[in-house]
Amino acid sequence: MVLSLAPTTMAPLPPVPAAARAVPGHNRWHPDIPGVAEVITGGSVRLECEGRPPGGEPVLCGPIVVIGAEAGDVIVVDVLGVGPPGGHPVPTGHPGVIGCAPAPHAVHTPSDAAPGGPAGAEGALLGRVRPGLAGYDQVAAQAVPTAARGREVGGCGIAPLTAGSRILLPVHARGAKLSVGDLHFPSRGALDCRTAALPGWIDLRINLTRRGIERFGITGPMLMPDPDTA
Structure with a gap:
């Protein structure tokens, strides 16, 4: 994953140079997966995400820490543009997955772990929490796959x-820890997300609502899709 931060803008951000800082993606959710960057309310960010083969687990960009966000808040995320690596925005491009980190009490407890090892360790990608580092086994055992979050x-x-x-996302953990990925670029009118996700970039603007x-009585993501494609 490659990321770039910039002030608020109404236009998509410029392409990220090849020398930009690359950080590992993740295919599990856990509040202890460290953030890869911070953004203030009203700020914008570009994330370059990995692809996914058919049937594979989504590999997500992030998490992005929203400064000042606490559990009970809502972040308002505007999609500014989506495109392939090094390419122009694609009008039908969209993420397959977007969300905030789960609450600490929502991850698996040690009793959920299968005998003989961490329940979620096999195939787990946890960003900067890598095998061999302190805390990896615990986070891998507790981390939640995307499908389980519903x-x-x-x-x-x-x-x-x-x-x-635009999407409104409830915040469950300090910093929100926004992740996104699994990008799709279908032909117009063919918005099927079961196909393989492709590598690409996505530009987002993020605002915080205390x-x-x-x-607002929000209990889950509230989507406000582009009326031209809804």
Whole structure:
């Protein structure tokens, strides 16, 4: 994954140079997966994400820490553009998965682990929490795969978040820890997310709303897709 941070902008961010800092992706969710960058409310970020073969688990970019975000808040994420590596924005491009880290109490407990080793260790990618590092086994055992989170995360299984779309995401852990990935570039009118995801970039603008869960009664992602593709 390659990322670039920039001030708020209404236009997609410029291409990220090859020398930009690369960081590992993740295919599990856990509040202890370290953030790879921070963004202030109103800021924008470009993430370059890996692809996924058919049937494979989504490899996500992030997590992005939203400064000041606490459990009970809501982040408002605007999709500014989606495109292939080094290419121009694709109008139908959209992420297959987007969401915030789960609450600490929502991850697997030690009693959930299978005998003989961590329940989620096989095939687990945990960003900067790598095998051999302190804490890897515990995080791998507790981490939750995307499929197990259900409607706690948004994505094209609900509606395609093409450029011009907005999604409201409840915050469950300090910093929100926003992750996104599994990018798709279908032909217009063919928004099927079961096909292989391709590598590419996505530009997002993020705003923080304090106590948004209580104020707006949001219990899960609230999608506002681009009306031209909804």
